[in-house]
Amino acid sequence: MNASIFFLFLIFSVIDSPAPASARDMPSLADSEKTYQQYCAPCHGDRGDGNGFNAKNLDPRPANHTDAVFMSKRSDRELFDAISGGGRAVGKAAIMPPWGNTLNTSQIKYLVRYLRKLCGCDSEQ
Numbered sequence: 001m002n003a004s005i006f007f008l009f010l011i012f013s014v015i016d017s018p019a020p021a022s023a024r025d026m027p028s029l030a031d032s033e034k035t036y037q038q039y040c041a042p043c044h045g046d047r048g049d050g051n052g053f054n055a056k057n058l059d060p061r062p063a064n065h066t067d068a069v070f071m072s073k074r075s076d077r078e079l080f081d082a083i084s085g086g087g088r089a090v091g092k093a094a095i096m097p098p099w100g101n102t103l104n105t106s107q108i109k110y111l112v113r114y115l116r117k118l119c120g121c122d123s124e125q
Ligand code: HEC
Pocket: 036, 039, 040, 041, 042, 043, 044, 054, 058, 059, 060, 061, 062, 063, 074, 078, 079, 082, 083, 087, 090, 091, 092, 093, 094, 095, 096, 097, 099, 111
């Protein structure tokens, strides 16, 4: 095939690619569970109870996200800020890393919803 036909072919194969990036990047609660397993579970545990494989090496221990009494004392905003800016952003230990450069705003919002699912609680704030 000559160069211009090849070029057209190239353009159409890009236009024809399955999902637009914006749809692919749209997170859901199911995605946030995967995000949690990938980034949070090593410290907070697969079930969010604060017993990830790193936990025994950490002081203070990672928060227990299944503890409804603890979690209901945090507003959604505080949870968002803790995830985005790390422990330091909410006056807590810096061992809790900031995720604002790794995860986008909607991924963090969905993580907050996932944390509410883990604790089975709403904010009392
Ligand atoms: C390197 C280990 C580590 C990883 C990874 C980690 N955390 Fe934490 N996290 C901690 C520790 C330790 C604390 C307790 C900080 C304290 O009590 O001072 C904490 C505390 C928290 C808190 C409670 C803050 C508060 O208000 O008391 C939230 C919410 C949280 N983490 C969410 C997450 C989420 C969501 C992820 C994944 C995106 C995550 N963490 C990944 C170690 C970690």
